[in-house]
Amino acid sequence: MNKQENSDEIIREALWNAAIIRFFSVFDGPNALKLDILKELPERAQEAYDFFNTYRNKHVAHKVNPIDQIKAGVILSxxxxxxxxxxxxxxxxxxxxxxxxxxxxxxxxRLTDALLKQVEKEIKTWSDRFLQEAKVQPIDDLYKLPALRVVVPNSDHLHRRRT
Structure with missing residues (x-):
């Protein structure tokens, strides 16, 4: 790819598409953010969200649109x-x-920064509530709980449909 004349353009487009896809991935799936969070963001955030969502649907996720055109022709002397x-x-x-x-x-x-600040605020609120709830539990009961762990999924998860 580095040998191509326009490899910088290819990289910029790939990064742009990745950013759009990644941004909207936080609103998808079982652990997704609820769209209500947009109400807590600065003015016009909903408008920006709607614009980029439409953009993603037309130009990234379902890239069939009137912008992409190619015309073949004959070159005459x-x-x-x-x-x-x-x-x-x-x-x-x-x-x-x-x-x-x-x-x-x-x-x-800007939309991503505003969303991140709001998510951090909500995490702080949730964490504070969780900590307060934990503090009223008998300490010995907390020590009896199973240790937290994460499990790296095997490759089968790639073939499963989302539920």
Missing amino acids: DPSIGVKKIEGIGNLSMNDASYDDAEFVDSLG
């Missing part, structure tokens, strides 16, 4: 030189370049 002939074929293409638009990138960044 300049008739003013006296010889009319076919020189070859070529194409014109147009695709989405929002990943290169500083305003888009900045808007998604």
